[in-house]
Amino acid sequence: MRLDSKVAVITGGGNGIGQATAVRFAEEGAAVVVADIQEAKAQETVGMVEAVGGKAVAIGVDVVDRDQNDAMAQLAVDSFGGLDIVVTAAGISHATYNSGDLEAEAKWVMERADEAEAPAQAVVDLDIEEFRKVMAVNVEGTLLGVQACLARMLDLGTGGSIITLASIAAKRPDAGPLSYVCSKSAVWMLTKKLARELASAEIRVNAIGPGFIETSMTAVFDLMPEERVAQVWEQIPMGRRGTPLDIANAALFLASDESRYFTGEILHPDGGYFTE
Ligand SMILES: NC(=O)c1ccc[n+]([C@@H]2O[C@H](COP(=O)([O-])OP(=O)(O)OC[C@H]3O[C@@H](n4cnc5c(N)ncnc54)[C@H](O)[C@@H]3O)[C@@H](O)[C@H]2O)c1
Numbered sequence: 190m191r192l193d194s195k196v197a198v199i200t201g202g203g204n205g206i207g208q209a210t211a212v213r214f215a216e217e218g219a220a221v222v223v224a225d226i227q228e229a230k231a232q233e234t235v236g237m238v239e240a241v242g243g244k245a246v247a248i249g250v251d252v253v254d255r256d257q258n259d260a261m262a263q264l265a266v267d268s269f270g271g272l273d274i275v276v277t278a279a280g281i282s283h284a285t286y287n288s289g290d291l292e293a294e295a296k297w298v299m300e301r302a303d304e305a306e307a308p309a310q311a312v313v314d315l316d317i318e319e320f321r322k323v324m325a326v327n328v329e330g331t332l333l334g335v336q337a338c339l340a341r342m343l344d345l346g347t348g349g350s351i352i353t354l355a356s357i358a359a360k361r362p363d364a365g366p367l368s369y370v371c372s373k374s375a376v377w378m379l380t381k382k383l384a385r386e387l388a389s390a391e392i393r394v395n396a397i398g399p400g401f402i403e404t405s406m407t408a409v410f411d412l413m414p415e416e417r418v419a420q421v422w423e424q425i426p427m428g429r430r431g432t433p434l435d436i437a438n439a440a441l442f443l444a445s446d447e448s449r450y451f452t453g454e455i456l457h458p459d460g461g462y463f464t465e
Contacts, residue, residue: 190217190218191217191218191441191445191446191447192214192217192218192219192274192441192444192445193217193218194218195214195218195219195220195271195273195274195444196219196220196221196222196265196269196270196271196272196273196274197211197214197219197220197221197222197265197273197274197275197276197444198221198222198224198261198262198265198272198274198275198276198334198338199211199214199221199222199223199224199275199276199278200224200225200250200252200261200276200277200278200279200330200334201224201225201252201277201278201279201280201354202221202223202224202225202231202234202247202276202278203223203225203226203227203228203229203230203231203233203234203288204225204227204230204288204289204404204405205278205288205402205404205405205406205433206278206354206399206402206404206433206436206437207223207225207234207276207278207279208223208230208233208234208237208433209432209433209434209436209437210276210278210433210436210437210440210441211223211234211237211238211245212234212237212238212241212243212437213434213437213438213440213441214243214274214437214440214441214444215238215241215242215243215244215245216241216243217441217445218243219243219273219274219444220243220244220245220268220269221238221243221244221245221246222245222246222248222261222264222265222268222269223235223238223245223246223247223248224247224248224249224250224252224261224279224334225247225249225250225279226249226250226251226252226279227249227288227289228247228248228249230288230289231247231248231249232247234247235247244269246264246268248260248261248264250279252277252279252326252329252330252331252333252334253325253326253329253330253333254333255333255336255337258333258334258336258337258338259337261334261337261338262337262338262340262341263341265338265341266341266345271345271347272338272341272342272345272349273342273347273348273349273350274349274350274351274352274444275334275335275338275349275350275351275352276352276354276440276444277330277331277334277335277351277352277353277354278354279326279330279334280326280327280330280354280406281322281323281326281327282323282365282366282369282406282409283297283319283323283366283368283369284316284318284319284320284322284323284368285297285319286406288404288405288406289405290405291405291408291412294405294408294409294412295412297409298409298412298413305417312367315367315368319368320367320368320371322368323366323368323369323371323372324368324371324372324375326372327369327372327373327375327376328372328375328376328379331353331354331376331379332379335351335353335383335394338351339351339387339392342390342392343390348390348391348392349391349392349393350392350393350394350395350443350444350445350448351383351387351392351393351394351395352394352395352396352397352440352443352444353376353377353379353380353394353395353396353397354376354396354397354399355373355374355376355377355380355396355397355398355455356369356373356376356398356399357398357399357400357457357459357462357463358370358373358374359373359374359376359377359396359398359455360374360377360398360463373398376396377396377398377455380394380395380396380453380455381453384452384453384454385453388452393443393448393449393451393452394452394453395443395448395451395452395453395454395455395456396454396455396456397436397439397440397443397455397456397457397458398455398456398457398459399431399435399436399457399458399459400425400430400431400457400458400459400460400462401421401425401430401431401459401460401462402430402431402432402433402435402436403430403431403432403433404433407430424462425459425460425461425462426460426461426462426464427460427461428460429460430460431458431459431460435458436458439456439458442456443456
């Protein structure tokens with residue numbers, strides 16, 4: 190019970206990494222607020238938490254909305270009497286990404302085929318609204334979630350651990366579309382800055398920078414031509430994607446006191462991607 194009597198808020202908790210983290214935290218004794226723009230999926234996660242004997246509540250939250258983030262943070266205090274851990278796992282890989290919608294992903298892959306042939310022209314043609322959307326959800330959404338939770342954490346005065354979801358794309362420009370890599374690099378810098386600002390309040394802030402993980406977000410690779418995907422897998426010494434549980438276990442370490450001297454750090458569960 191590494192998170193005994195702790196209270197966690199997890200954005201993007203309805204799918205993939207956020208969902209696995211909610212269940213893993215509950216197994217270790219934490220009560221969890223599961224927030225997601227897909228409220229029905231957040232509710233499914235609550236069912237999974239209860240199935241392992243844990244406690245959780247769901248809330249529909251669009252992370253770009255300040256009031257909804259506030260309601261999410263308040264729900265932790267009202268339901269469980271505290272707020273110790275925040276995981277900001279809500280995110281999108283491109284402007285039209287809708288977790289779980291494989292048809293939309295197939296369309297997106299088709300539209301991108303020409304861009305790979307003419308990358309410079311693709312930069313000229315990039316729609317700034319699409320860039321803004323990815324930055325809004327991934328960067329502003331992370332900051333707004335942290336702000337709302339931090340306000341309660343400071344009131345409570347009990348310290349805590351904040352875990353952001355960056356990516357290998359925070360450091361490698363070829364690890365995703367332009368908007369995505371820019372957003373993840375900003376999440377990583379935000380994490381380091383927050384770590385410095387919050388250390389005196391005994392709140393640690395760390396990032397996880399996963400490699401390719403088996404969630405809806407990488408289902409796109411199953412839709413791509415084999416030779417293109419093979420080039421991606423060749424970059425991973427372990428030769429395969431990781432699982433959401435691999436990331437949940439990293440989050441568990443960062444949430445627990447075992448990582449008490451870690452802040453402003455990024456962990457890369459990536460199958461060896463960065464060993465070059
Ligand atoms: N899967 C990977 O390979 C991988 C690698 C590196 C980083 N990440 C990051 O990990 C995080 C989780 O990704 P995942 O792979 O679990 O994807 P996922 O699509 O399975 O889960 C993302 C969740 O975020 C939710 N979400 C999206 N926009 C939201 C919004 N505006 N407000 C609230 N919730 C919203 C979705 O509904 C979904 O439940 C993301 O930030 C992603 O960028 C993923």
